[in-house]
Amino acid sequence: MTAIYSGRCLCGAIAFEGRGAPELTACHCTMCRRWHGGPSLAVRFADGMSITGGQDQVGWWRSSDWAERGFCRTCGSTLFYRIIETGELSGEAGGFDLPDGLHMAEHYFIDRKPDYYAFADDAPQLTGAQVFARYSMSEPE
Ligand SMILES: [Zn+2]
Ligand SMILES: [Zn+2]
Secondary structure, three states: OOOEEEEEOOOOOOEEEEEOOEEEEEEOOHHHHHHHOOOEEEEEEOOOEEEEEOHHHEEEEEOOOOEEEEEEOOOOOEEEEEEOOOOOEEEEHHHEOOOOOOOEEEEEOHHHOOOOOOOOOOOOEOOHHHHHHHOOOOOOO
């Protein structure tokens, strides 16, 4: 049976769910930090995720040529990241009700991380150049 993880924004206007095993990644890039006020703690699910309520409450902002970011128009929660070409949706881990015992899978843009915070996990740390090489993208900045 596929596990289902539910989530919502702070005010409850938007509801969503992830299906299957969650995979957590941290992104330390300048765009994510400006958007969230800190690193992005993103979650992808093995069998995908969907917005199950309040679709009309989601504001979308296109942050690059390839992706857009979704937020709650009422409470401002930063919630979603969607690849435009494929429609692949990922979420921010903080919005989901996730069980204890999960571990970080990878860090992105570790070379952009400021000195004022550090994570204690031993997950692989990719630089910006390594991230762009993996996804065959060119850097926007
Ligand atoms: Zn909200
Ligand atoms: Zn980022």
